[in-house]
Amino acid sequence: SQKIEQNSEALNIQEGKTATLTCNYTNYSPAYLQWYRQDPGRGPVFLLLIRENEKEKRKERLKVTFDTTLKQSLFHITASQPADSATYLCALDPVDSNYQLIWGAGTKLIIKP
Amino acid sequence: KAGVTQTPRYLIKTRGQQVTLSCSPISGHRSVSWYQQTPGQGLQFLFEYFSETQRNKGNFPGRFSGRQFSNSRSEMNVSTLELGDSALYLCASSLGEYNEQFFGPGTRLTVL
Numbered sequence: 001s002q003k004i005e006q007n008s009e010a011l012n013i014q015e016g017k018t019a020t021l022t023c024n025y026t027n028y029s030p031a032y033l034q035w036y037r038q039d040p041g042r043g044p045v046f047l048l049l050i051r052e053n054e055k056e057k058r059k060e061r062l063k064v065t066f067d068t069t070l071k072q073s074l075f076h077i078t079a080s081q082p083a084d085s086a087t088y089l090c091a092l093d094p095v096d097s098n099y100q101l102i103w104g105a106g107t108k109l110i111i112k113p
Numbered sequence: 114k115a116g117v118t119q120t121p122r123y124l125i126k127t128r129g130q131q132v133t134l135s136c137s138p139i140s141g142h143r144s145v146s147w148y149q150q151t152p153g154q155g156l157q158f159l160f161e162y163f164s165e166t167q168r169n170k171g172n173f174p175g176r177f178s179g180r181q182f183s184n185s186r187s188e189m190n191v192s193t194l195e196l197g198d199s200a201l202y203l204c205a206s207s208l209g210e211y212n213e214q215f216f217g218p219g220t221r222l223t224v225l
Contacts, residue, residue, distance in 0.1 A: 043117075043219050044216050089156065091214075103158070
């Protein structure tokens with residue numbers, strides 16, 4: 001079956017370290033993949049988009065990689081801060097999605113001071 | 114530019130009732146998507162509208178319906194509410210070809 005997976009367990013990281021979140025997918029040929037941040041009780045906020053022909057994308061302390069061979073995207077937050085604590089969602093747009101994004105369940109990130 | 118707005122923010126209904134939720138997209142955005150989010154299921158796609166036409170629909174029963182108006186504002190309706198419909202309902206609007214979503218704050222629906 002088609003699915004997109006993120007670590008269901010919370011990720012605890014010490015402040016200042018790099019946090020790395022994983023998004024794996026099967027049976028899709030994504031045109032691109034997106035990462036969002038969601039705080040409790042609020043809607044997700046778009047962070048980064050990476051296309052299938054891009055290996056890496058950066059924005060300030062954020063970096064996303066996309067490996068279509070491994071069917072995996074990694075999301076990195078360098079010099080992590082307690083304010084980075086949130087749930088991070090990945091979403092992919094399959095080539096034949098007909099305008100529907102496929103969402104992962106999200107990984108809760110906790111940055112400890 | 115104002116963000117996506119949703120009304121109401123909180124709603125309490127009883128089983129069997131119906132509910133209508135409203136979403137106003139970012140000005141200029143013609144695509145509006147609706148999602149249901151629950152702790153166990155994550156974000157589940159309900160439907161997407163573009164220029165008043167439903168372009169895609171998720172795997173939800175016919176009790177869930179929606180529409181979009183000429184000004185791109187959208188409503189979704191849930192009839193014959195069930196306890197399992199309790200969730201955060203999120204609306205997102207989109208402009209670009211890469212389908213980047215801008216979400217509203219959501220409507221928290223509680224069915225008693």
